[in-house]
Amino acid sequence: MKRNFILAGLALAAGSVFGLLPMAATAATALHVEESATFDAPPAAVWKIIGRFSSLGWHPVVAETTLVQGKDNQMGAVRSVKTKDGAVIVEKLKNYEGRRLRMRYEIVESPLPVSGYVSVLHVEPAGQGSRVVWKSDFHAVRSAEVDDAKAREIVAGIYKAGFDGLRSRLADN
Secondary structure: OHHHHHHHHHHHHHHHHOOOOOOOOOOOOOEEEEEEEEEOOOHHHHHHHHOOOOOOOOOOOEEEEEEEEOOOOOOOOEEEEEEOOOOEEEEEEEEEEHHHOEEEEEEEEOOOOEEEEEEEEEEEEEOOEEEEEEEEEEEEOOOOOOOHHHHHHHHHHHHHHHHHHHHHHHHHO
16 A cells, blocks of 8 residues: 555656646745834834824825725724825735734735735834834735845835834824
């Protein structure tokens, strides 16, 4: 019996190698981006600004955020994010933990070169202030202009710009 499995495996491998059977497609490598920044404000003050799923007004490239389905900060809520250059990104809230200052969401529609994008945004204490961590896992939608490194760079740039906007918003308060 064991010998039959070995022979069958060898036959499949030989068939694939010699083009007799199609090779299994290899899945694109999952990418991970994680950025963080510290702020001289307590976690609750930072979360008060960034902790509403329905509002990305603190991000400098966002022109408008509209809740299009569900209730704010409740699993399944969907928001439409319009950027200042007119792009629209639709995101769905997968998990919201207000007491833990944490939310997890996914991109449903986007012009960004990513697929399967799931992100976590959370705030944690850091000394007398806070540390905001923004991370995601996704696959790059590769093209002549976009490889894995470029996709990571784009996502990291979005996070870093968000931190700059948050820093400005905290300075105004």
